[in-house]
Amino acid sequence: MSYIPKSYRKFMATVTTAAVVASMVAPAANAAEVKGFPDVKEDHWAAEGIYSLVEKGIISGYEDGTFQPNKQLIRGHAAILLTRALDLPIPTDLNSFKDVTKKSGYAEAAAATKQAGIFVGTNNKFGGSDVLTREQVASVLVRAFDLVGTDKEVSFTDMDKVNLAHKDDVKVLAQHGITTGTDSGKFDPKAPVTRATFATFIHRILEKQTDNYKLSIMHTNDTHANLDSVAKRATAIKEVRAKKKNSLLIDAGDVFSGTLYFNEFRGQADLAFMNYLKYDVMTFGNHEFDLGSSTDGHKALAEFVKNAKFPFVSANVDFSGDSLFNGIYHGGTIAEEIKDGQIYSGIVKEVNGEKIGIFGLTTEETADISSPGKVKFQNYIDQAKKTVKAFEDKGINKIVAVTHIGYDDNAEYDNDLELAKAVDGIDVIVGGHSHTQLDKPVVIEKDKNGKEKDPTVIVQAYQYSDFLGTINVEFDKNGKVVGQAGKLIKVAEKAEDAEAAKMLKQYADKIKEVKNSETGAATTSDLTNPRANDTSVFSVRSNETQLGNLITDGMLDKAKEYNENVVIAMQNGGGIRAALDKGPITLGDVLTVLPFGNTLATMKLTGAEIITALEHSVSQSPKEHGGFLHVSGMKFTYDSTKASGERVVSVEVKGKDGTFTALDKTKEYVIATNAFTAKGGDNYAVFKKAYEEGRVTDLGLADWENLRDYVIKLKTVDPKIEDRITDVAKK
Secondary structure (H helix, E strand, O other): OEEOOHHHHHHHHHOOHHHHHHOOOOOEOOHHHOOOOOOOOOOOOOHHHHHHHHHOOOOOOEOOOOOOOOOEOEHHHHHHHHHHHHOOOOOOOOOOOOOOOOOOOOHHHHHHHHHOOOOOOEOOEOOOOOEOEHHHHHHHHHHHHOOOEOOOOOOOOOHHHOOHHHHHHHHHHHHOOOOOOOOOOOOOOOOEOEHHHHHHHHHHHHHOEEOOEEEEEEEEOOOOOOOOOHHHHHHHHHHHHHHOOOOEEEEOOOOOOOOHHHHHHOOHHHHHHHHHOOOOEEOOOHHHHOOOOOOOOOHHHHHHHHOOOOOEEOOOEEOOOOHHHOOOEEEEEEEOOOOOOOEEEEEEEEEOOEEEEEEEEEOOOHHHHOOOOOOEEOOHHHHHHHHHHHHHHOOOOOEEEEEEOOOOOOOOOOOHHHHHHHOOOOOEEEOOOOOOEOOOOEEEEEOOOOOEEEEEEEEOEOOOOOEEEEEEEEEOOOOOEEEEEEEEEEHHHOOOOHHHHHHHHHHHHHHHHHHOOEEEEEEOOOEOOOOOOOOOOOOOOOOOOHHHHHHHHHHHHHHHHHOOOEEEEEEEHHHOOOOEOOEEEEHHHHHHHOOOOOEEEEEEEEHHHHHHHHHHHOOOOOOOOOOOEEEEOEEEEEOOOOOOOOOEEEEEEEOOOOOEEEOOOOOEEEEEEEHHHHOOHHHOHHHHHHHHOOOEEEEEEEHHHHHHHHHHHHOEEOOOOOOOEEEHHHO
8 A cells, every 4th residue: 555665675675674683783694595493483473574575585584593583673773774775865964863973883874864854863862772662663664664644443452552753653554554463452562673573564564565656745835924944944844855855845825924024025035945945836825916006016926936946836816917927927838848937827747757737726815805906816616627627638647736725714715625625636735825734634535515536635834834744645556545644844843954044144134123123103101011910910811901902903904904894803912922112113012012923814703703702801800811802993891700601791883983882793793803813712612613614804914014004104102091891890
């Protein structure tokens, strides 16, 4: 069920397990001379595996004629074995682990396997003489042989004893029948691996060898100019490539907008790193079109495309109406001769001898939440079907959609779940837009009518370059997905790539200067951000504050630019992180107040649902609660002495004429909040339900940018306490 690359086959034909392990302890006997090991009788549980490998010249015994099946395998010897098996490059720097000296017999192997991501060690220690346990070998074999998971259930009775770091790999090993466990139904994860066990595992892997094809993809999305961690992202990418040299690297859009790096460099800083990291392809996010209404229009986007050392794909975006894209836009083209800095509907890339079709899709909602100008958007389902057929007409049966339509975003527009159900032939969807953290791939195996279909695997890697997504997909000879395994690699845990760090400095130094620049606005007094302490219960997480009113007023003002029906704005107190001191407001000040880069979203709620949300907001009052909501466009009272869920006394909504009227429980209102809260953050179940029902639209506007724009608009910043939130128990 798993494809074994040629590098493994080469090893299996020439290098033996015992030659590596035994050479460390005793001269090995010639396998051809061995008729039978006295310590491995025909009825030995591992005899079939051992003698099968002996017959193939893959394994041999010791000089004394024995096999020593119960001899334990240590990490150093396993590293040497895998280095030879994979023909891993030896790093010039052998200081891979602090407990491995350059003089060590396995220094080169330790460094090579670390670089390849096979042995990662603990606390930067390799433990070369430590015996490998069964759970550790599971991870080693899964990584080394690129085994991928299936849907088969694993029923070992001691899975709760398996270390979390190895649990998924133990399952994969069992799903492939490589490990069957003990007679009592256990896996025995902490037991040492012996030569007999290792020989059996290798034998079973070889027996299951097929001609299936495996594709490896790294992916990012919604990075939004978050470059402070890019040197660590570079390390994560290089580590994956050291193990899987032909992995594709794909971005699913929204590189533009979000931090001062974009404001200052208009995407060119991000592009420098994407070129350095050798991205293979990118699709467009809605934020790539943010500058369309500016004096220069899409000049920055056109330059971003032209300077890229990779192509762009989007089958449903029509750039033909904007002359800035003349010569680089090839609408309707499926390119096999790919040129960098060009826009195609789709491209064909050859990876490991197989042709892969890759096409892009961008949300039609861009017309409402960005500034596309003369750029037009077509129906994603229609264009996906058309493009998939074009690939299939070329005989291509492995197809990847790179999408910026959201995993489970507003279905009235588009999303990945609907795409997977509606369009046959898409094998993998690398997604973005909804900032969804899919820790594991999601597999869709039924169409929109509930009928069984070939699997479509969906992945997405959250936001802001917090993770590097990875996915391995296994195809049968007909191009059907028969296995998949994926995970998110936490970028923050990686060391910085030296070259990328050096590149970043020139941009980061400039940003430091910009952070100190003044917005032109100033506060007339200190806008505090209080927290409860020994002498006061007043807190941004339990009380109305001037700063909370300023932020929500800014949210409401910005949201109305995109939807005039928005009447209320809400901001969770836990998202407000610092005060604004009296005097000039700098960009750095704004970024410190709202450091998370949460985006602005609108949501349709009934009056009854708004009351439910407000009940949750004050459920812990007067105690602090990160989900305590600051509001604009409304005011409400509550009684903190009453039972949670029964506290809200009155709610009023501000009309266009400035007067307040009672909230109608049956009426639908449009509110604005940040995307974190809109998706159910801080346990807002009522918001989560609305999100899941497609009643949320993420405008994609960073909260700090909204606040910046609002204070610039005000110039003199002087918010007041207006009794927007009143606890009647304190009156």
